[in-house]
Amino acid sequence: MYKSWWKILGAVLVVYSTIAGFLFTVPPLPILHQSIRNLYFHVPMWFSMITLFSISVYHSIKYLSNNDEVHDLKAVQSINAGILFGILGLVTGSVWARFTWGQAWSFDVKQNFAAIAMLLYFAYLILRNAIDEEQKRAKISAIYNIFAFPMMVVLLFVLPRLSDSLHPGNGGNPGFNAYDLDSHMRMVFYPACAGWIMIGGWIYSILFRVASLEKKKLVSSVTTQK
Amino acid sequence: MKKLITTLLMLMMAVNLFAQGEGSPIADTLAGSEKIYVVVVCVTVILLGLLIFLFSIERRIKKLEKKS
Numbered sequence: 001m002y003k004s005w006w007k008i009l010g011a012v013l014v015v016y017s018t019i020a021g022f023l024f025t026v027p028p029l030p031i032l033h034q035s036i037r038n039l040y041f042h043v044p045m046w047f048s049m050i051t052l053f054s055i056s057v058y059h060s061i062k063y064l065s066n067n068d069e070v071h072d073l074k075a076v077q078s079i080n081a082g083i084l085f086g087i088l089g090l091v092t093g094s095v096w097a098r099f100t101w102g103q104a105w106s107f108d109v110k111q112n113f114a115a116i117a118m119l120l121y122f123a124y125l126i127l128r129n130a131i132d133e134e135q136k137r138a139k140i141s142a143i144y145n146i147f148a149f150p151m152m153v154v155l156l157f158v159l160p161r162l163s164d165s166l167h168p169g170n171g172g173n174p175g176f177n178a179y180d181l182d183s184h185m186r187m188v189f190y191p192a193c194a195g196w197i198m199i200g201g202w203i204y205s206i207l208f209r210v211a212s213l214e215k216k217k218l219v220s221s222v223t224t225q226k
Numbered sequence: 227m228k229k230l231i232t233t234l235l236m237l238m239m240a241v242n243l244f245a246q247g248e249g250s251p252i253a254d255t256l257a258g259s260e261k262i263y264v265v266v267v268c269v270t271v272i273l274l275g276l277l278i279f280l281f282s283i284e285r286r287i288k289k290l291e292k293k294s
Binding site: 095100206 | 268275
């Protein structure tokens, strides 16, 4: 978490994918046209959100097994970072949808379920704030988090596939793989995903460090008052 | 009677609706040029999100500095 090589790597990959994402060739596509380049920006948001939520589940399980409050703090902060990416994914998705599907929010199954998945995690934060006692809060929210994760996966990857959706990879729609097998796009898409996941990890580590400093300050101020 | 008159009055009015009118100039520009500006908007949104994050973390650090 404190080493910087992977942050530099993430920054380099994101810068590369942004430049290459605008300049490299893309296959000619109907309706999408050049907006297919959004694949390098919109999709990695979701990937880093899922990675951050997985990190959070890992720490929640860790917390339940050894009751170390550091794990609780890590779980919350990775959720916070994940929510940032989720919101960015939703907004970029609806901008993209406005100009390809015709409406920013067409109540497509994928859009609706993605929004509900975000609400699941907002509920997590609200649940935490509702409980005053620290250990109880940590334990209950860890359990909630472990259950919310599979729900999020089902909402994003299983349910949309069962009905028709405009979003690629769902319903009768093929995934982007059907036409982006074009190796030029892969050369940008994979580094973009890796880079944004690392940036997500970086944001999470900064949030965690600030939060643990705040906690330390709080504890020391309480003890000095006594 | 009142209802009848209102109904008649309403029948006399005709409002033209254009489902596909000229649209706003902004939307037209964004959809033009093979929709490349859609990508520009999305990149800007992501950048703004990261900047908002920076400001929020800055505020929290300022608070920490004040306390110490």
